[in-house]
Amino acid sequence: MTTGTPAIIQATDLQHLIATGSAPRLIDVRSPGEFETAHIPGSYNVPLDLLREHRDELRAHLDEQVVLVCRSGQRAxxxxxxxxxxxxxxxxxxxxxxxAWQAVGAPICTGRARWDLERQVRLTAGSIVLVAVLASVVFPPAKWVAAFIGAGLTFAALSNTCAMGMLLSKLPYNRGPRTDLDGVVAALAGPRP
Known part of the structure; x- marks a missing residue:
């Protein structure tokens, strides 16, 4: 039974568990592109959409302590x-x-740099609003595009979801190495990294 508020662990506490050999299973739910850019050593990439769709299959391979990781904690x-x-x-x-992990100076594996999804959403939403406002000078109904984006961002904040972020995560730029259920299950069933 869930209370609606997830149990949390601080970065320093997780770092201590890993250092003492009591590391929980680390599941990073960011996009493969974000994971490839920077991740905690020993973590597994299970993108949020894959985890939600196949949670019952994955559950069979997650019978121990699990810590979920994303950029800020929302997707986790x-x-x-x-x-x-x-x-x-x-x-x-x-x-x-x-x-938070990077802020405490904990070890990180890095790869090809990419913008995180939150930054991509800000760029995309801001660009659409700017173009819509400029276009509304010539074509006044274009202002409604800016209003639609504003309403979407308001809904995203209130519901703690982001449709634009989910759409952007599907772009080839954000995919990185292919992550599918069979690959994730094989990694979880194999020896720990």
Whole structure:
């Protein structure tokens, strides 16, 4: 039974668990592109949409302590709710996500640099609003495009979801190495990294 508020773990506490050999299973729910850019050593990439769709299959491979990681903690909290609904106990969310992990100077694996999804959403939404406002000088109904984006951002903040971010995560730029259920299950069933 979930309370709606996920159990959290601080970056320093997680770092201590890893250093003492008591590392929980680390599941990073960001896009493969974000994961490739920077991730905690030993973590597994299970993008949020894949986790939500196949939570019952994944549950069979997550019978120990699990810590969910994303950029800031929001997607990890969504993943925690999905795993809790599948009956998985012992799931915590890294408070502040990979951002907090990096802030405490914890070890990180890096790859090709990419913008994180939040930054991409800000660029896309801002660009659409700017173009719509400029276009409204010539074509006044274009202002409604800016209003639609504003309404979408307001809804995203109130519901703690982001349709634009989910759409942007599907772009080839954000995909990085292909992550599918068979690959994730094979990695979870194999020896720990």
């Amino acid at each position: 909290a969504t993943a925690e709710a999905a795993l809790a609904a599948a009956g998985l106990p012992n799931v915590r969310v890294l408070h502040g996500g990979i951002t």
